[in-house]
Amino acid sequence: MDLVALLAIQVLYAVASLALISVGLAIIFGMMRVINLAHGEFLMLGGYAAIVATSHGISIWVAMLVVAPIVVGLIGIIVERAIIRFLYGRMIDTMLATWGLSLFLVGLTTAIFGNTTVGISAPLGSIQIGAYRTSAYTLFVIAIAIAVLGAIFAVMRWTRLGLIARGTMQNADMAAALGVNPPRVYAVTFGVGAALSGLAGAVLAPVSGVFPTIGVAYVAKSFITVIGGGAAILSGTVSASALFGTINQIATFVTTPVFGEVALLAAAIVLIRLLPQGITGRFFRRGL
Amino acid sequence: MILNVQGLRTGYGRIPILNGIGFSVDEGEFIGILGHNGMGKTTLLRALMGFLPPTSGRVQFAGTDITALEPYRRARLGLGYVPQGREIFPGLSVYDNLRMGCAQQSGGQEHATIANVLEEFPRLTQLLDRPGSALSGGEQQLLAIARCLCGKPRLVLLDEPTEGIQPSIIEEIVETLQRLRARTGLTMILVEQNLDFIAALSQRILVIQKGRITQEVKPDELHDASVVGEFIGITT
Numbered sequence: 343m344d345l346v347a348l349l350a351i352q353v354l355y356a357v358a359s360l361a362l363i364s365v366g367l368a369i370i371f372g373m374m375r376v377i378n379l380a381h382g383e384f385l386m387l388g389g390y391a392a393i394v395a396t397s398h399g400i401s402i403w404v405a406m407l408v409v410a411p412i413v414v415g416l417i418g419i420i421v422e423r424a425i426i427r428f429l430y431g432r433m434i435d436t437m438l439a440t441w442g443l444s445l446f447l448v449g450l451t452t453a454i455f456g457n458t459t460v461g462i463s464a465p466l467g468s469i470q471i472g473a474y475r476t477s478a479y480t481l482f483v484i485a486i487a488i489a490v491l492g493a494i495f496a497v498m499r500w501t502r503l504g505l506i507a508r509g510t511m512q513n514a515d516m517a518a519a520l521g522v523n524p525p526r527v528y529a530v531t532f533g534v535g536a537a538l539s540g541l542a543g544a545v546l547a548p549v550s551g552v553f554p555t556i557g558v559a560y561v562a563k564s565f566i567t568v569i570g571g572g573a574a575i576l577s578g579t580v581s582a583s584a585l586f587g588t589i590n591q592i593a594t595f596v597t598t599p600v601f602g603e604v605a606l607l608a609a610a611i612v613l614i615r616l617l618p619q620g621i622t623g624r625f626f627r628r629g630l
Numbered sequence: 631m632i633l634n635v636q637g638l639r640t641g642y643g644r645i646p647i648l649n650g651i652g653f654s655v656d657e658g659e660f661i662g663i664l665g666h667n668g669m670g671k672t673t674l675l676r677a678l679m680g681f682l683p684p685t686s687g688r689v690q691f692a693g694t695d696i697t698a699l700e701p702y703r704r705a706r707l708g709l710g711y712v713p714q715g716r717e718i719f720p721g722l723s724v725y726d727n728l729r730m731g732c733a734q735q736s737g738g739q740e741h742a743t744i745a746n747v748l749e750e751f752p753r754l755t756q757l758l759d760r761p762g763s764a765l766s767g768g769e770q771q772l773l774a775i776a777r778c779l780c781g782k783p784r785l786v787l788l789d790e791p792t793e794g795i796q797p798s799i800i801e802e803i804v805e806t807l808q809r810l811r812a813r814t815g816l817t818m819i820l821v822e823q824n825l826d827f828i829a830a831l832s833q834r835i836l837v838i839q840k841g842r843i844t845q846e847v848k849p850d851e852l853h854d855a856s857v858v859g860e861f862i863g864i865t866t
Contacts, residue, residue: 502729502733505722508722509733512720512721512722513717518702519679519711520731520777521705521734522730523702
């Protein structure tokens with residue numbers, strides 16, 4: 343029984359961390375059709391922002407939940423204004439440009455922080471589940487993922503900002519004819535996506551440590567989740583994370599973490615073969 | 631004079647579509663623009679809305695030179711646009727489509743504005759929760775007009791509202807537009823090929839041929855088939 347509870351927590355954690363690292367990408371890709379190959383580096387920058395902030399005496403909670411998203415969100419807005427906005431509708435060019443940006447950011451952080459792993463110790467201790475102990479931080483990551491997804495849902499569903507973002511995504515010219523300034527919506531959307539990536543990178547930093555090339559580890563999984571989820575941002579991210587996270591964690595539990603990753607990738611290939619439009623291409627179509 | 635267009639030329643790439651359009655519209659006027667497919671009617675409205683940059687010419691709206699303004703700035707100055715094909719946001723509910731129409735206003739006024747506009751569109755009040763994509767063509771057309779009115783425009787550009795719409799709703803659209811004109815003095819430019827529709831609504835009709843305004847006719851002249859055939863080249 344305790345083992346089942348422990349396994350359930352780990353599955354939830356795997357799902358939550360997949361959802362966290364993917365949701366920023368899902369917003370940028372789903373709303374703007376921009377394939378941001380520098381997504382992993384946004385996560386990496388979030389981790390560094392949190393670590394630098396804590397080393398300057400800022401509380402780790404503020405560093406993770408406030409400083410990291412603001413810093414990376416601002417970087418995202420600068421990137422959109424300086425690079426992305428010239429390339430809308432040119433997918434290949436955007437991919438090349440963001441790939442270049444990714445290499446640049448890796449080089450820049452290596453020059454500043456060195457090619458070593460820096461860590462921050464996870465706050466919160468451990469909790470006892472029957473005969474087992476697990477990190478309380480695991481539960482915190484799950485809670486953050488739920489809070490982030492809930493907040494996105496609330497903003498998209500109930501606020502004017504969310505309505506204008508959805509309308510602009512569906513038909514930018516018509517939105518403009520109604521007085522909406524689409525470039526501004528794009529910049530804000532890109533900034534929000536980047537900020538959420540920064541938050542995710544910071545929240546996962548105590549678990550994985552941070553090094554300049556950590557983005558590579560994140561980016562493949564996030565892309566798989568977003569493509570597997572399909573067009574709907576929220577229901578896509580949630581359903582794909584739930585599927586892939588569960589498969590990954592159960593395979594890990596039965597065999598080894600390496601095989602867990604293999605199982606995730608194999609599941610992704612099968613899913614895309616069966617549902618080329620992703621999960622929300624067939625199910626939960628009307629979701630956000 | 632609310633709109634003044636002089637020597638407007640534009641086109642797609644190197645293909646010219648408008649070859650020096652000039653006309654003006656007074657406040658409260660209802661202007662029809664009549665022409666065949668491919669004569670530049672839709673292009674003219676898209677150019678007025680700012681989606682096509684002019685290669686030469688000037689457009690003045692409400693005393694401001696808007697020739698180089700972006701579409702959203704023109705909308706905020708009071709240009710309303712009901713495009714060909716309606717362009718309803720398919721994934722938004724009818725109510726949310728109307729809320730998009732209120733995008734220029736502060737959030738607090740939204741509800742009152744929509745309630746006000748809906749008084750003229752009783753058919754829409756029963757459909758508020760439906761997604762825009764689930765509406766029939768005629769319902770979408772009514773919604774597109776209502777959405778435009780939510781932005782409180784000073785001049786409405788209306789592009790072929792009868793295209794592909796069943797006759798019963800065409801009549802409803804005519805009645806709604808006549809009522810709106812009588813009640814609010816709405817200024818409108820209507821682009822059409824449907825002679826009855828354009829004659830029922832317009833005070834003046836401009837004929838567009840090969841990217842130029844070639845003549846102006848009175849609405850009642852359109853009922854005379856020989857006049858229509860001779861001067862406009864449209865046979866009914």
